[in-house]
Amino acid sequence: MDTELFPRPRAEIAPQAVHVPDWLDPPRQRELLDACRAWARPPAGLRTVHTPGGGTMTARQVCLGWHWYPYGYARTVVDGDGSPVKPFPEWLGELAGNAVRDALGATPPSYDIALINFYDGEARMGMHRDADERSDAPVVSLSLGDTCVFRFGNTETRTRPYTDVELRSGDLFVFGGSSRLAYHGVPRVYPGSAPPELGLTGRLNITLRVSGL
Numbered sequence: 001m002d003t004e005l006f007p008r009p010r011a012e013i014a015p016q017a018v019h020v021p022d023w024l025d026p027p028r029q030r031e032l033l034d035a036c037r038a039w040a041r042p043p044a045g046l047r048t049v050h051t052p053g054g055g056t057m058t059a060r061q062v063c064l065g066w067h068w069y070p071y072g073y074a075r076t077v078v079d080g081d082g083s084p085v086k087p088f089p090e091w092l093g094e095l096a097g098n099a100v101r102d103a104l105g106a107t108p109p110s111y112d113i114a115l116i117n118f119y120d121g122e123a124r125m126g127m128h129r130d131a132d133e134r135s136d137a138p139v140v141s142l143s144l145g146d147t148c149v150f151r152f153g154n155t156e157t158r159t160r161p162y163t164d165v166e167l168r169s170g171d172l173f174v175f176g177g178s179s180r181l182a183y184h185g186v187p188r189v190y191p192g193s194a195p196p197e198l199g200l201t202g203r204l205n206i207t208l209r210v211s212g213l
Contacts (some may be wrong), residue, residue, distance in 0.1 A: 006120060007022075008021035008022070009021075009210075011034050011165075013152050013163050013165060014152060014154075014163070014166075014175070014178075014179045014182065015078070015177060015178050016138070016163075016174075016175065016176045016177030016178060016180075017081050017106060017152060017173075017174070017175035017176075017179040017182065018103040018104060018173070018174050018175075019165050019171065019172070019173050020099075020102060020103050020171065020172040020173075020174075021168065021170075021171050021172075022168075022170050022171065023041070023097045023099070023102070023142075023170060023171060023172035024142060024144075024169075024170040024171075024172070025063075025170070026098065026123070026170070026195070026197065026198070028170075029144055029169060029170050029195075029198055030198065030199075032144060032206065033091075033144055033145075033198060033199070033200055033204065035089075036062075036116055036144070036204050036206070037115060039062050039064060040062050040116070041119070041125070042083075043081055043083035044062070044063075044067070044076075044077045044080070044081065044083040044084065044085055044086050044204060045081075046060050046061065046062045046064055046118060047060060047061060047062065047077065047079070047080040047081075048060055049061050049069070049070065049205040050070075051070050052070055053073075055140075056125055057125070058119075058122065058123040058125075059117040059118060059119045059123045059124070059125055059186075059205075060117070060118045060123075061086055061112065061116065061117050061118070062086070063077075063086070063089065063111070063113070063115055063116070064085065064092070064114040064115050064116070065085065065086075065087065065088030065091070065112045065113045065114060065211070065212050066085060066087065066088075066112065066113045066213065067085040068113070068115055068132065069157070070131050071131075072132055073113075073129055073132060073133075073211060074094065075213060083103075085103075086191045088111070088112050088113065088114060088148075092111070092114060092208065093110060093111040093112070095142075095208075096108065096111040096140045096208040097111065097140075099140045099172055099174055099208075100138055100140065100174060100176075102172070103138075103139060103172060103174035104174055104176060106138070108137075108138075109135070109137045109210050110210065111140070111208050111209065111210055112210060112211050113133070113206055113208065113209040113210070113211050114206060114207065114209075115162075115206075115207045115209070116204060116205070116206050116207075116210050117204070117205045117207070118187075118200045118202055118204055119146070119148065119186065119189045119202055119203040119205070120191075120201075121146070121189055121191030121192075121202070122130070122189075123189060123202075123203075124185075124186055124187050124188070124189075124198035125185045125186040126158075127151065127153060127159075127162075127183045127184065127185040128158075128183060128184070128185060129157040129181050129182070129183055129184075130180075130181070130207075130209065131156075131181055132141075133207075133209055133210060133211050133212055133213075134212030134213055135210040135211060135212030136163070136176070136178065136180050137176065137209070137210035137212075138174050138175060138176025138177070139171070139174065139175050139176065139180065139207060139208070139209055140172070140173075140174050140207070140208040140209075141167075141173040141174070141205060141207050141208075142171075142172055142205070142207075142208075143168065143169060143170065143171045143172075143173075143203065143204070143205055144169050144170070144194075144198065144200060144201040144203070144204040144205075144206070145165045145169055145192060145194040145198065145201075145202055145204050146169075146189050146190055146192070146193045146194045146200075146201075146202055147165050147166060147167065147168045147189070147193040147194075147198040147203075148166075148186050148188060148189045148190065148203055148205075149164050149165070149166060149167075149186065149187050149188040149189075150164070150165045150166075150167045150173065150184065150185075150186055151163070151164050151165075151184060151185050151186070151187055152164075152165060152173075152175070152179075152182060152184045153182055153183040153184060153185075154183065154187050155179070155182050155183070155184055156179050157183070158183050162183075164187075168193075169194055169198060169200075180207070186205075189203050190201075
């Protein structure tokens with residue numbers, strides 16, 4: 001009832017780490033979902049990521065601009081079908097720039113990477129840092145579909161202190177500056193919580209970065 005009566009305020013979770021609820025309106029969410037579905041198709045489509053230690057990420061992923069694999073970047077899907085990575089569209093870079101301006105009031109750099117992660121109801125993401133780029137530009141994160149718990153921690157350890165934030169469909173989270181290398185993860189997804197009109201079962205996270213490559 002509270003969520004129906006009172007809008008969720010934007011919040012600075014840590015220095016230069018800002019949560020902006022409902023940043024994407026429903027039509028823009030549907031447009032982004034349609035684009036994600038196209039990007040997920042082969043070649044260079046949605047894949048399961050395997051870590052060097054033999055583990056398997058439960059969230060599946062597709063990349064644009066540069067292909068991320070543990071722990072580096074390439075121009076081809078070196079851990080998948082070997083195809084050239086899909087291009088990073090100009091309009092997505094403009095969206096990232098608007099996000100940085102709105103969340104941080106900063107002049108945005110030129111974004112050139114997108115990592116799109118798909119979570120089903122059982123998927124999780126362990127605490128990690130986005131440290132494979134050669135740029136300290138802010139990371140932009142957009143959520144579509146099911147609500148999740150997003151755990152935003154500190155730059156020194158995967159453990160406490162951290163803050164749990166509920167990210168819903170359409171929410172924006174941006175982190176840069178002294179929080180750029182903070183550990184973060186997704187310990188829980190709430191199945192069936194996506195807006196019914198969106199037509200998505202599961203959660204999509206679109207993470208936008210600057211490679212510096």
